[in-house]
Amino acid sequence: MSFVDRFKQLNWDDISLSIYAKTAEDVERALAKPKRDLEDFKALISPAAEPYLEQMAQQSFALTRKRFGHTMSLYIPLYLSNLCANACSYCGFSMENRIKRRTLTKSEIEAEVTAIKAMKFDSVLLVTGEHETKVGMNYFREMLPAIKPSFNYLAMEVQPLEQQDYAELKTLGLDAVMVYQETYHPSTYAQHHLRGNKTNFEFRLETPDRLAQAGIDKIGIGALIGLEEWRTDCFFVAAHLDYLERRYWQTRYSISFPRLRPCEGGLQPKSVMSDKQLVQLICAYRLFNPQVELSLSTRESEVFRDNVLPLGITAMSAASKTQPGGYALEETELEQFEISDERSASRVEAMIRSKGFDPVWRDWHSAYSG
């Protein structure tokens, strides 16, 4: 039994229709409940909930403060390699792009770690492209022990691995893994993932099961918003979370909501989500699940991040570079995607304080659970 079994019971078109059929009464009923289910979540992300955004924001703010206080965890991505054997239509690292490839050596990683530590971060997200042999288990076995002693919290966003691999990486200090399904619509998924291991939709879909069974502390899930109709994809994220929490209640979860933006010459989103709709989604996730961590990256603009910070977000990246060697080696040409909020870590810290929040440089839970 894995999420694939549950997934097969969920029909995309039926779910989509039922989200769009939700009424103002459904939204009001959901808002009045102390505990919400997936039907309530559908109402909260539906067009019918748009006039209730202010109420949703107030409840989301209150629930987030109750659970997380006035804190904001800060983390930084450390790109180790842009080698990739997949061809994803939306990514600069796709094997079909003729770009300079680079995988950091141990001494290059040390230089990056020193630069990151100088910015105060104690929580790092290691990122690589998905290349089974060149940035696979052998590389991780060598690099994790060199990185972990410098950080309180170590997360990874790399190719999906087997359960025993995750269990081994846990012994080397791995705390969290982010694995985004990109879209839960199988044929749209197939259109955007043309080559390599990532074409295997179900193996990816089962990854959070393998992670939880390997005892990884925190699992990050999400969809790349824009590949498919965003409301339905985000419902599937909520259903995935619901399944995981019921089955693996000891594990912690986080959700990310990266948006694919319309850009010249790039992949155009099938479904464009406005800023207001992203706020609605953030509040809907919080109202559905008071304890899930919600993470916002530097893909979003300064203004948007500053405004949305109090509403439900619990973690933010800052000062991010999305290329291997971006911090100390001054590599500038190999970016995975463009950063929108380019402020330094200290400027983001100052902004957080100015809003009456305490920046936490490590993972929120590890900082407060002793």
Ligand code: SF4
């Ligand atoms: S999204 Fe990941 S798997 Fe796809 S091309 Fe980019 S780095 Fe490779």
